[in-house]
Amino acid sequence: MPPVSKLEPEQAMYHFISGYTSKVAGTEMGVTEPVPTFSACFGEAFLPLHPYVYAEQLAEMCAKHRAKVWLINTGWVRGSYGVGHRMSLTQTRAIIDSIHDDSLDMSQFDHMRRFNLMVPKQCMGVDRDILRPINCWPTKDEYKVAALSLAEKFAKNFERYADGVPRDVIEKGGPNLNF
Numbered sequence: 743m744p745p746v747s748k749l750e751p752e753q754a755m756y757h758f759i760s761g762y763t764s765k766v767a768g769t770e771m772g773v774t775e776p777v778p779t780f781s782a783c784f785g786e787a788f789l790p791l792h793p794y795v796y797a798e799q800l801a802e803m804c805a806k807h808r809a810k811v812w813l814i815n816t817g818w819v820r821g822s823y824g825v826g827h828r829m830s831l832t833q834t835r836a837i838i839d840s841i842h843d844d845s846l847d848m849s850q851f852d853h854m855r856r857f858n859l860m861v862p863k864q865c866m867g868v869d870r871d872i873l874r875p876i877n878c879w880p881t882k883d884e885y886k887v888a889a890l891s892l893a894e895k896f897a898k899n900f901e902r903y904a905d906g907v908p909r910d911v912i913e914k915g916g917p918n919l920n921f
Contacts (some may be wrong), residue, residue, distance in 0.1 A: 759903055760782070764777060812846075
């Protein structure tokens with residue numbers, strides 16, 4: 743995943759429902775390397791209703807307050823675990839600062855086809871290469887294999903919620919497995 747992506751409402755809903763994160767060493771017993779995991783709305787164990795109910799509330803509040811939604815990835819850059827490294831705090835702060843001052847919103851964007859994300863072409867204080875992960879992995883083929891694997895995990899996870907979610911949220915918000 744890129745370190746930052748601008749989300750449309752359907753994408754925000756999809757990613758909120760997905761609740762993608764990773765278990766990391768030091769926070770989970772027996773975990774020695776990052777393990778991708780999903781928790782609907784980032785709190786699935788505490789949700790009495792279908793996650794779409796909460797995602798719809800999120801979209802309504804964003805529309806009401808004209809809030810922009812950004813997906814921030816503070817995980818691995820420049821390769822998978824053991825090859826790459828965690829996104830630097832300095833660059834993450836630069837992304838957040840650029841969101842707050844609206845300069846990121848005024849940026850030009852590239853479309854990341856696999857995940858259907860809009861990724862800024864540049865961000866002050868952030869290495870341009872990491873904005874497009876395929877450009878900084880050891881090889882493009884390694885990146886493509888990892889990206890497809892993650893996209894498949896998103897799709898598999900979302901199968902649990904698909905019956906209660908409109909098609910446009912799934913199609914516009916989720917990954918593209920067919921290119």
